[in-house]
Amino acid sequence: MGGESAATLSALASDQRLRRRLRAQAEARTLSVRILVPLVFCILPAFGLLTVVPMLAHAVGGLGV
Numbered sequence: 001m002g003g004e005s006a007a008t009l010s011a012l013a014s015d016q017r018l019r020r021r022l023r024a025q026a027e028a029r030t031l032s033v034r035i036l037v038p039l040v041f042c043i044l045p046a047f048g049l050l051t052v053v054p055m056l057a058h059a060v061g062g063l064g065v
Helices: 002-063
Strands: none
């Protein structure tokens, strides 16, 4: 009877490890999408304000407008 219980527990543990690994892999696949949110809404606008806007202001100032 002890051997059957050990085999059952071993199979259950193996199943749980597989489920945990699959869940971790699914979360890892969605991580790249979640990382894009701060990039698009924080870093890219700051990049535009610090680089593009001064160049545009200088270009418009050079036109004499």
